[in-house]
Amino acid sequence: MNKTFQYVSYLWDEQKAKSLGDDQVALLIYRSNILGADLRITNYGGGNTSCKTIEKDPLTGKDVEVMWVKGSGGDIGTLTKSGLAALYVDKLRALEGIYRGIAHEDEMVGLFNHCIYDLDSKAPSIDTPLHSFLPFKHIDHLHPDAAIAIAASKDGEKITAELFEGQIAWVPWQRPGFDLGLQLRNALDANPGIRGIMLGGHGLFTWGDTAYECYINSLEVIEKASAFLATNYGKKRPIFGGEKIKSLVGSQRKEQAARIAPLLRGLASSYSRMVGTFNDSDTVLQFINSHDLSKLAPMGTSCPDHFLRTKIAPLVLDIPASQDLSDLGAVKSHIEKLFADYRDGYKKYYETHKRHNSPALRDPNPVVILWPGVGMFSYAKDKQTSRVASEFYINAINVMRGAEAVSEYVSLPLQEAFDIEYWLLEEAKLQRMPKEKALSRKVALITGSAGGIGKAIADKLAEEGACVVLTDIDEDRLANARKDFGKDAAIAVKLDVLDNDTIGQAYKAACLAFGGVDIIVNCAGLAISKPLAETTEADWDLLNDVLVKGQFKVSQAxxxxxxxxxxxxxxxxxxxxxxxxxxxxxxxxxxxxxAQIHMSRLLAAELGPDKIRVNVVNPDAVIEGSKIWEGKWAEGRAKAYGVTVEELPAFYAKRTLLNEIISTKDIANGVLAFVGGLLGKSTGNILNVDGGVAAAFVR
Structure with missing residues (x-):
């Protein structure tokens, strides 16, 4: 079998597969994971895979055929056994006897639960019958850009027949469900011996008798489609009609994007706060700078997985890429009008196509925003979702490029698109989503967060769902701290609180990575303990510069x-x-x-009308992980209190009312108390986290 591919990645490891033995479910998971690792093969959360095995029925002890298939809401790239639904094949197929027709599709999903074999199953997805009515042991349903490009083209059926020489059948567009499963079976019956089925406007079904044969079959079909598109790019006409405008150079694009991102984020968050992603890849730039942008962007996407995450169409900014953004006021009213028009258009789309039982109108703001010459912005409830929306729109761009190269791109009719976007089953899936964490829509920048209190604060805020911008003057320590956070949870940027350039770069990075910032924690600091006679002017200046001026500069920016x-x-x-x-x-x-405390009070008084809360957390004697306690500060405090350095933790604990040692996590919890939502009407306040030091009582 062919193991050399140009347009997809061959990732099968024979040793890994052998280690799984004859465990077909384990091989299904392995195949799924390596398929999902290549975004050219399927997008995040898109597609589904399955296998059929013979198992002992726990009630009768008889051998029964069981189908293991990706459950609702999962992702094949990260699939584990807990993400599978396992169902009796005979019971699934028997549902045909009570199926009342396409008008009653939704009721079938509830009946899938009566077919469950493994009681630990994930909820079965709407695609379950698409696998059950095909007889093959291993099946892949994927959303490769190359296949969808053909499936979403005007001449898709003809191209499929000619390109694959009758080995891939064609099933016209139909919303996923029980009837589509029957259509797949009918297509197979009408075309015995085929190796797959193309779903019009949707995706690809391929199969095999073993996990490996299925994997190779999928790769070969996608490779053939990809190669076909590659030979046609630019053949009929320039890609996307050719370049209409030139991009700014990379550094200028990022500068413009960082400047405008907070404005876009604010407008995109008029219903619910959103987190952003910026992308200026070559694929994005080729599309947004083209003559065909104005034709293709309003048409919307074709694959259901695409527009469920990107909305039916993007918002296109019609301002020059080189627009002077030193004063955003010059463009703010114009961009506000673009957003208002988009919302009105989305509401009209909803009112025109809604059914009597459609869910209520959702957030009408755009998810994807295109700025020709600069790049693409995407906004969603958290970083992962906004990143995935960006990836899905890139998939859509690839589909449009391919379809236009070999034929003519065809999007779904608006009513079909609406019926999927506002599908009651999709709404039910949304309602089953776990409750959002307290900070899931927030972005926090923490100074001095490579270790000690700052790192503990970053850990806590990330644990509660925030995206965190780790900043510190120590780059090595910062890089090490970043390792503790997931892909979408954090970025790490060097920041010297006395250097305007690094402060600006840190905020720029936050705007490019997440769209802006919501929480600023000034934690960077140092300490010098000396009597008056030994305190030098340099000591004085260093303390006031880092602690006071640094807090001022970071807050101001x-x-x-x-x-x-x-x-x-x-x-x-x-x-x-x-x-x-x-x-x-x-x-x-x-x-x-x-001075830091009084500055906080002053800022609270000034920034209240902007709904910006300013509060203080006062630690005391937090020794763990703190660079402050290394060297002379600890020696100075020990000398001041007449104890040894080793005795300091116990000394500090004994002088508190609670007789407790204070940890970095205690301080992090204090910060969370202010920013976690319960104290949203508190500003100008001080929270002492010191175990109870009576002399520090504020009142």
Whole structure:
């Protein structure tokens, strides 16, 4: 069999497969994972795979045929056994006897539950019958761009027949469901010996007697479709009609994108706060800079998986790529009008096509925003979802490019698109989604977050769903901290709180990665403990520069973004008990900390009308993981209290009312208290997390 492919990745590892033995379910999962690892083969969450095995019925002890298929809402690239639904094949096929026709499709999904073999099954998806009525042991239903390009073209049926020489049957577009499963069976009966079926406007079905044969069959069909498209690009006419405008160079694109992203994010969040993704790949630029953009973008996507995540069509910004954005006020009203028009158009789409029992209108804001010459922005409830929306629209671009190269691109009729987008079964799936975490729609930038208190804060906010921007002056420590976060959870950027350039670069990175920022935590700091006579002017300047000026500079730059978004926000300043308590040998540090607190009060008073809350968390004696406690600071504090350095933790705990040692996690919980949603009407406040130091009581 062919193991050399140009347009897809051959990832089958024979040793890995052999280690799975004859476990067909394990081989199904392995095949699924390597198929899902190549986005040219299928998009995130798209497609489904299955296998059929013979199992012992737990009630009768007889051998029965069981189908294992990806369950509802899963992703084949990350599929595990817990994501499979296992059902009796004979019971699934017996449902044909009570099927009342295409008008009653939705009721069949509930009946799938009566066919479940493995009680730990994931909820069966709407595609379950598409696998059950085909007799093959292993089946792939994939959404490769190359296949959908043919399936979504005006001459798709003819191209499929000629290209595959009758080995791939054609089933016209039909919404997934029980009847489509019957149509697949009929297509196979009418075309015995075929190796697959093309679903008009939708995707591809391929199969095999073994997991490996199925895998190879899928790759060979996709490879053939891809090669066919490749030979036709630019043959009939320039791709997408040729270039209409030139892109800005890479650095300029990113500069423009970072400037406008917070404005777009704010407007896209008029119903619910969104997190963004920016993409300026060559694929995106080729499309958005083309003559055909104005024709193709409004047509919408074809594959259901595409528009479920991207909406039926994007919003196109009609401002020059080189527009001066130093003052966003010059374009804000125009872009607001574009958003208003898009919302009105979406509402009209809803009102025109809604059924008597359609779910209520969803957020009418665009998910995908295209700016010719610059790139593509996507907005969704969290980073992963916005990134996936971006990937799906790139899939849609690839489909349009291929379809236009070999024929003419055809999108789904709007009523069909609406019926899928507002499908009651899709709505039920949305309602089953787990409750969002407290910070799932928020972006937090934390200074000094490569270790100690800052890292604990980043960990806690990420745990609660926030995207975090890790920043620190120590690049090695920062890179190491980044390893603790998932792909979509964090970025790491060097930031020196006294350097305007690195501050600007950190916020720019936040805007490009996530669309903006919602929470700013000023945690970067240092400490010097000396008596008055030994405190130098350099000590004084360093403390006040890093702690006071640094807090001022980071807050000032961040507030500009918060105001542009218009979504409010939080600034939390990590200060110290020493801002309130007059201790010995601490004049420089204590004074700077007191200034931090009063600056926080002043900012709270000024920023209240912008719904930007400013609060303070005061730690005391947090020793674990803190660079402050390395070296002379610990020695100075031990000397001031007449104890050894080793005795400091116990000393600090004993002087608290609760007799507790304070950890970095305690401080992180204090920050979460302010930004987690329960104290949304609190600003200008101080939360002491010090185990109870009476001298530090604010009132």
């Amino acid at each position: 961040g507030v500009s973004i918060l105001r542009t978004q218009g979504l409010g926000g939080d600034i939390v300043n990590i200060v110290s008990k020493n801002a309130l308590v007059s201790g010995p040998n601490n004049v420089g540090y204590g004074t700077a900390k007191a």
